[in-house]
Amino acid sequence: MASKPQLSRLATLRPRKLHARATEFLQSQDPDLSESQRMVRESIAKICSDFPDEYWARVDSSHQFPTELYDALAHQGWLGICLPQRYGGSELGISEAAVMMQTISESGAGMTGASSVHMNIFGLEPVAKFGSDEQRERWLPPLIAGRERACFGVTEPNTGLDTLKLQSTARRVGDEYVLSGQKIWISTAQQAHKILILVRTTPLDQVQKPTQGLSLFYTDLQVPQVQITEIAKMGRAAVDTNTLFFDHWKVPICDRVGAEDEGFRIILHGLNAERILIGAEALGLGFAAIRRAALYAQEREVFGRPIGKNQGIQHPLADSWMKLEAARLMIYQAARLYDEGYTGGEYANSGKYLAAEAAFEACERAILAHGGMGYAKEYHVERYLREIFIPRIAPVSREMIMNHIAERVLGLPKSY
Numbered sequence: 001m002a003s004k005p006q007l008s009r010l011a012t013l014r015p016r017k018l019h020a021r022a023t024e025f026l027q028s029q030d031p032d033l034s035e036s037q038r039m040v041r042e043s044i045a046k047i048c049s050d051f052p053d054e055y056w057a058r059v060d061s062s063h064q065f066p067t068e069l070y071d072a073l074a075h076q077g078w079l080g081i082c083l084p085q086r087y088g089g090s091e092l093g094i095s096e097a098a099v100m101m102q103t104i105s106e107s108g109a110g111m112t113g114a115s116s117v118h119m120n121i122f123g124l125e126p127v128a129k130f131g132s133d134e135q136r137e138r139w140l141p142p143l144i145a146g147r148e149r150a151c152f153g154v155t156e157p158n159t160g161l162d163t164l165k166l167q168s169t170a171r172r173v174g175d176e177y178v179l180s181g182q183k184i185w186i187s188t189a190q191q192a193h194k195i196l197i198l199v200r201t202t203p204l205d206q207v208q209k210p211t212q213g214l215s216l217f218y219t220d221l222q223v224p225q226v227q228i229t230e231i232a233k234m235g236r237a238a239v240d241t242n243t244l245f246f247d248h249w250k251v252p253i254c255d256r257v258g259a260e261d262e263g264f265r266i267i268l269h270g271l272n273a274e275r276i277l278i279g280a281e282a283l284g285l286g287f288a289a290i291r292r293a294a295l296y297a298q299e300r301e302v303f304g305r306p307i308g309k310n311q312g313i314q315h316p317l318a319d320s321w322m323k324l325e326a327a328r329l330m331i332y333q334a335a336r337l338y339d340e341g342y343t344g345g346e347y348a349n350s351g352k353y354l355a356a357e358a359a360f361e362a363c364e365r366a367i368l369a370h371g372g373m374g375y376a377k378e379y380h381v382e383r384y385l386r387e388i389f390i391p392r393i394a395p396v397s398r399e400m401i402m403n404h405i406a407e408r409v410l411g412l413p414k415s416y
């Protein structure tokens with residue numbers, strides 16, 4: 001238990017620079033940024049500077065969706081960064097979107113801020129690429145304008161990462177499909193008007209390859225046939241994650257994206273971009289953590305000098321910066337390759353893996369550099385650590401990335 005003198009010391013620390021807004025320290029001089037990336041970095045940092053660490057701590061403890069950031073980004077047109085200009089988007093690349101997501105996270109918003117808009121940024125790429133003109137016209141403008149929110153439903157409780165075995169089904173009845181099944185870990189389903197959902201339309205034993213027979217739908221979510229239940233979780237409490245249970249859920253045929261049974265091929269198309277963006281979000285949190293630690297280490301005096309004078313404090317933070325920068329270079333390389341049409345997954349997967357691991361280590365070190373204060377919510381780094389587990393687990397785990405590299409790059413036999 002904290003003694004009285006310790007508590008009063010905490011109070012006297014309050015007005016000091018340690019609580020400076022994270023956004024005041026966002027770097028924008030990274031020498032490798034292109035002109036458009038720098039423009040994104042500066043514009044997003046400016047918007048985020050209205051949302052200090054205290055805002056993020058508050059929405060985390062009150063479990064309130066960060067509508068204010070979402071609206072601010074929507075009003076300035078950022079939700080359509082990757083979507084076609086024709087529908088109100090900016091038609092920039094993943095290289096710019098990665099900078100946007102890193103900057104949001106790095107401002108101190110972390111995975112909470114990033115996840116609140118993540119689905120708008122890239123989630124509807126399958127619709128942009130594979131939807132009909134009528135669907136694009138119907139779905140993209142309200143999403144880009146921020147009037148509609150969407151979520152993404154792939155993961156299922158019984159099959160997990162073994163996506164091709166997912167058990168939810170859609171049965172064609174006249175002009176409709178009837179969906180039955182369940183999903184788990186569906187982020188923002190409490191808020192979302194729409195869901196992009198993958199279900200099986202042809203049973204596994206009737207297709208030549210397990211990748212066949214899955215179909216993708218983009219449809220209204222808030223209907224009585226879908227039961228949405230929030231999962232209590234470790235971090236990112238402001239952005240809900242849910243189980244969905246649905247039965248006799250009628251979905252019109254005009255809400256199917258692409259051809260029947262071709263849904264997995266469509267989803268595959270966006271996987272690399274998804275990993276790049278999550279990796280960029282992880283990076284942001286890692287940089288935010290070491291920045292906080294460095295600020296604290298300059299201010300906090302023990303044994304008559306700032307703790308930051310000790311190499312035992314300096315070196316882990318310096319090591320983390322180098323690892324985060326290395327991961328950033330791979331993520332930006334993966335983004336550039338993606339924008340140039342490269343379809344291999346090795347850089348996007350490796351970048352996500354390296355960024356999440358480096359950021360996790362950075363968040364842990366930031367707590368240790370703060371000593372006991374690292375454990376206090378007031379210093380924010382404990383929130384960062386809780387959130388940084390997400391990019392280590394989702395959308396694909398560390399182990400599955402290792403499997404991918406072992407098989408696809410090293411040519412080793414499939415292990416599962």
Ligand SMILES: Cc1cc2nc3c(=O)[nH]c(=O)nc-3n(C[C@H](O)[C@H](O)[C@H](O)COP(=O)(O)OP(=O)(O)OC[C@H]3O[C@@H](n4cnc5c(N)ncnc54)[C@H](O)[C@@H]3O)c2cc1C
Nearest residue numbers: 152153154155160161185186187394395396397399400416
């Ligand atoms: C906060 C959060 C938000 C999420 N949001 C969404 C969302 O919006 N939409 C959505 O569809 N999903 C979402 N997910 C789900 C996420 O993508 C999955 O949790 C992730 O893909 C892992 O699947 P699983 O949890 O079923 O793990 P499992 O498949 O049960 O795996 C458990 C462990 O076993 C390991 N493992 C399994 N098979 C192998 C193998 N062959 N070799 C080595 N190791 C293996 C895994 O790597 C993992 O460590 C979210 C998850 C979280 C935590």
